[in-house]
Amino acid sequence: xxxxxxxxxxxxxxxxxxxxxxxxxxxxxxxxxxxxxxxxxxxxxxxxxxxxxxxxxxxxxxxxxxxxxxxxxxxxxxxxxxxxxxxxxxxxxxxxxxxxxxxxxxxxxxxxxxxxxxxxxxxxxx
Numbered sequence: 352x353x354x355x356x357x358x359x360x361x362x363x364x365x366x367x368x369x370x371x372x373x374x375x376x377x378x379x380x381x382x383x384x385x386x387x388x389x390x391x392x393x394x395x396x397x398x399x400x401x402x403x404x405x406x407x408x409x410x411x412x413x414x415x416x417x418x419x420x421x422x423x424x425x426x427x428x429x430x431x432x433x434x435x436x437x438x439x440x441x442x443x444x445x446x447x448x449x450x451x452x453x454x455x456x457x458x459x460x461x462x463x464x465x466x467x468x469x470x471x472x473x474x475x476x477x
Contacts, residue, residue, distance in 0.1 A: 406464055407464070408439050408442075408448060408464070408467070408469075409439070410439050410440065410441065410442060411438060411439060412438070412439050412469070413435075413436045413437070413438055413439075413453070413469070413470040414435065414436065414437055414438075414439060414450070414467045414468065414469055414470055415433035415434065415435035415436060415437070415467065415468050415469075415470050416433065416434045416435050416437055416450060416459070416462055416466060416467055417432065417433060417434075417466040417467070418430075418431065418432055418433060418434045419466075433468065435452075435453075435470060436453050436470040437450035437451060437452055437453065437459070437470075438450065438451050438452075438453055440458065443461060446463055446464040446465070447461050447462070447463060447464070448461075448462050448464065448467070449461065449462075450462050450467075
């Protein structure tokens with residue numbers, strides 16, 4: 352009889368421990384879910400900030416175009432990173448522009464706005 356009593360008490364204790372562990376597990380899962388959602392929102396903001404294209408140019412603006420061939424060459428550490436100047440002769444939408452060299456009639460059909468920057472004329476100091 353005493354053994355039956357102890358076994359029922361042990362079963363109640365085990366059930367209570369299992370219930371408490373289950374509750375703690377659920378709390379930890381909820382906290383992890385909240386942390387993951389917060390991290391994903393931060394990653395989304397960082398990605399959108401880096402990949403958003405808010406800069407627009409007007410037709411006739413003078414810009415420089417990034418020189419991608421530099422990356423393929425060895426050395427060239429002191430070479431210029433930008434080509435140009437170019438004049439914007441057309442907008443193709445979605446951040447794409449058609450450029451024309453100032454000193455010739457050569458037209459570059461598509462250049463993304465991310466690979467351009469405004470051309471600033473430097474005035475030499477006297």
